[in-house]
Amino acid sequence: MHPNLTSSPASRAIDRFLSSPFSLLLAVVLAFLLNAYSLPLTDVDEGAFTEATREMMARGNLVSPMLNDVPRHDKPILIYWAQAASVTLLGQSELGYRLPSLIAALCWLFALYRFCLRHGGRQTAQIAGLVMALSLMVGFVAKAAIADALLNLFIALAMFGIYDYFCDCRDGRGDAVLRRRLFAVYAALGLGFLTKGPVAVFFPLVVSAIFFGLSRNWRCWWRALFYWPGWLLFLAIVVPWHVMVWLDQGDAFFRGFYLKHNVGRYSDTFEGHGGSPFYYLVALPLILMPFTGWLAVISARLARQFRWTRLGTSDGPGQLERFLLTWFVVVFAFFSFSSTQLPHYVVYGCTPLFILLARHPLNVFGRWLAYLPLLIFALVIAGLPWLLPMAAAKTHRPLESMLLAGLVESFSGNGRWLLLALPLVVLGMALWRRLPVWQGLVLSGLVQAAVVFGVVGPRVIEVTQGPVREAARVARELDGTVVAWRIYQPSFSVYRQAVTPSRLPQAGELVLTRTDRYADLGRAIAPLVAEPVYQRGFVTLARVDRERRP
Known part of the structure; x- marks a missing residue:
C-alpha cells in the first residue's frame, strides 16, 4: 500500500480481489467472452474471413481460400485452417468461427503473464494481464473472427523470446539455453508469417536490431540472425504451403498478397482506410481506454528514463524498458506513415505498453x-x-x-x-x-x-x-438462386451457406440489395419487377419476376 493512502476494509478487499486470479478471470469473461457466441458476424472483415473458410471447406480445397468464387489473396492460410478446424468441431456458428481468436487471445494473455513473472514478479504480471484484457481494442480483437489475435500472439512470443535470448546471451548462459530460445523465436516468426505474412518478421527484426545496437551487443544479434537451424525451422513452417499454393494457383497468390496487399497497402490507400501521420495519436487513446490517462501520466517518466539510461548498461530494468519502448515506437512510427491505416494495426505495438503500465502503477500522483x-x-x-x-x-x-x-x-x-x-x-x-x-x-x-x-x-x-x-435465413428457407446487387455483405453468404454472386438478377431469382438502392434496382431490371420478401433497416431481399399484366 502507498504510504499516502489510508487503508480501509473496502480498499483491502479490493486489493485482495485485484491480486487474485478471479479478477483476471472476470476481465476475460467480460472483455473476451461476453456475447462472442451470439453477436452476428460483422462485415466486412469477419464476413470475408469466415466466408472464405466456408468456401474452402465446401470445395474440399484446403490450400487456396476463395471468396465468392474468386481467389482471396489478402492473407496466408493459417487463420483459415484454424477456423476450419474450429467449425468442424463446433459446427457453423459465430462461436465456431471466433474460437481461434478467443484461444489466441487467451494464449497471448498467458504469454504476457509468464513474461512479466520472469522479469517483474507476480504483481506486475497480474496488473499487466488486467490492463491487457480490459483495453478496449484488445476486447474487440479477441472476439473477432479475423487474423489479428493470432498475429498478436506470435509477435508477442517472438518479442518475448528475443528479450529472453538477450538476457541469456548477456549473462553468458550456455549454448543449449540459447539454442532453445532461438528455436522458439524462429517458430513464432514462422507461424506469424503463415498468419499474416512479412509483418510478423519485420517488426521483430527491426526492433531487435535497434535494441541490440543501443545496448552495444551486436555480437549476440548477429549470432541470432545467422542461426541457420532457426531459419531451417522457419522455412519448414512457411515453405510447404507456399509450394502447394504455387502448384494450385501459379504465381497469383504471390502477386496478389506480397505485391498488392503488402507493398501496395503501405504505399497506397486501400478500401478508403487512409489517414495521416497523426492518425494513431487520435486512435491510440481509444485503443487503450480506460488506461489512456494512466499512460499520459507516466509518459514523461518513461521518456526521461529512456533518454538517460546509459547505453550498454547491464541494468535489467532499464534494459527491459528500453526494449519495450523500442517495440512500441517502431510499430507506431511504421504505421503512422502507412497510406492504409486501421485502428487495430497499432495493437501490434501495444503489448509493451501493457507491461510498462504495470511496471509504473499509479497510486495518488496524477x-x-x-x-x-x-x-x-x-x-x-x-x-x-x-x-x-x-x-x-x-x-x-x-x-x-x-x-x-x-x-x-x-x-x-x-x-x-x-x-x-x-x-x-x-x-x-x-x-x-x-x-x-x-x-x-x-x-x-x-x-x-x-x-x-x-x-x-x-x-x-x-x-x-x-x-x-435475418435476410440470409429467409433466403435459405425460400431456396433458389440468390444474387447481390450493389451491396457487399460477405456474412450473408456465410449464414446462407452458399456463394452469392454480384450481378443483376434474372426472373425467378432472389436479390439482396441496399434499401436505398431498391428503386435503382427496379429501373435497372425493367421490365422485370422486384417484390420485397424481407426488408429491415438498410437491407432488402426481393424476388424478381416478370411484370404483371392487368
Missing part, C-alpha cells in the same frame, strides 16, 4: 489526469441516446440515415439507463482518494467492458448486422 480521458469517454457512452438523434437530424446520406434511425430506436428503450453506470463508477473511483489510481482504473475497466460488450456492442451490431443475418 489522479485527475489519469481519469479525465475515461470520464469523457464514459460521458459520450452515456449520452448516446441523446447524441444519436442529433447526428441523425444532421445527416443526409441515405445509408447513414437508415443506420442512425435504427440506432436511435435501439438506444431509446429502458436499457439506456444502464449506460449511466460507467460515468457514475468512473466519477466515484476518481473521488475515492483512498483507493490507488490504478485500482480504480481497473475497476472502471471491468464496468467499461460490461457496458461496451454487454449493452452498446450488441445494440450497434444488431442494427448494422442483424438484418443481414
Whole structure:
C-alpha cells in the first residue's frame, strides 16, 4: 500500500480481489467472452474471413481460400485452417468461427503473464494481464473472427523470446539455453508469417536490431540472425504451403498478397482506410481506454528514463524498458506513415505498453489526469441516446440515415439507463482518494467492458448486422438462386451457406440489395419487377419476376 493512502476494509478487499486470479478471470469473461457466441458476424472483415473458410471447406480445397468464387489473396492460410478446424468441431456458428481468436487471445494473455513473472514478479504480471484484457481494442480483437489475435500472439512470443535470448546471451548462459530460445523465436516468426505474412518478421527484426545496437551487443544479434537451424525451422513452417499454393494457383497468390496487399497497402490507400501521420495519436487513446490517462501520466517518466539510461548498461530494468519502448515506437512510427491505416494495426505495438503500465502503477500522483480521458469517454457512452438523434437530424446520406434511425430506436428503450453506470463508477473511483489510481482504473475497466460488450456492442451490431443475418435465413428457407446487387455483405453468404454472386438478377431469382438502392434496382431490371420478401433497416431481399399484366 502507498504510504499516502489510508487503508480501509473496502480498499483491502479490493486489493485482495485485484491480486487474485478471479479478477483476471472476470476481465476475460467480460472483455473476451461476453456475447462472442451470439453477436452476428460483422462485415466486412469477419464476413470475408469466415466466408472464405466456408468456401474452402465446401470445395474440399484446403490450400487456396476463395471468396465468392474468386481467389482471396489478402492473407496466408493459417487463420483459415484454424477456423476450419474450429467449425468442424463446433459446427457453423459465430462461436465456431471466433474460437481461434478467443484461444489466441487467451494464449497471448498467458504469454504476457509468464513474461512479466520472469522479469517483474507476480504483481506486475497480474496488473499487466488486467490492463491487457480490459483495453478496449484488445476486447474487440479477441472476439473477432479475423487474423489479428493470432498475429498478436506470435509477435508477442517472438518479442518475448528475443528479450529472453538477450538476457541469456548477456549473462553468458550456455549454448543449449540459447539454442532453445532461438528455436522458439524462429517458430513464432514462422507461424506469424503463415498468419499474416512479412509483418510478423519485420517488426521483430527491426526492433531487435535497434535494441541490440543501443545496448552495444551486436555480437549476440548477429549470432541470432545467422542461426541457420532457426531459419531451417522457419522455412519448414512457411515453405510447404507456399509450394502447394504455387502448384494450385501459379504465381497469383504471390502477386496478389506480397505485391498488392503488402507493398501496395503501405504505399497506397486501400478500401478508403487512409489517414495521416497523426492518425494513431487520435486512435491510440481509444485503443487503450480506460488506461489512456494512466499512460499520459507516466509518459514523461518513461521518456526521461529512456533518454538517460546509459547505453550498454547491464541494468535489467532499464534494459527491459528500453526494449519495450523500442517495440512500441517502431510499430507506431511504421504505421503512422502507412497510406492504409486501421485502428487495430497499432495493437501490434501495444503489448509493451501493457507491461510498462504495470511496471509504473499509479497510486495518488496524477489522479485527475489519469481519469479525465475515461470520464469523457464514459460521458459520450452515456449520452448516446441523446447524441444519436442529433447526428441523425444532421445527416443526409441515405445509408447513414437508415443506420442512425435504427440506432436511435435501439438506444431509446429502458436499457439506456444502464449506460449511466460507467460515468457514475468512473466519477466515484476518481473521488475515492483512498483507493490507488490504478485500482480504480481497473475497476472502471471491468464496468467499461460490461457496458461496451454487454449493452452498446450488441445494440450497434444488431442494427448494422442483424438484418443481414435475418435476410440470409429467409433466403435459405425460400431456396433458389440468390444474387447481390450493389451491396457487399460477405456474412450473408456465410449464414446462407452458399456463394452469392454480384450481378443483376434474372426472373425467378432472389436479390439482396441496399434499401436505398431498391428503386435503382427496379429501373435497372425493367421490365422485370422486384417484390420485397424481407426488408429491415438498410437491407432488402426481393424476388424478381416478370411484370404483371392487368
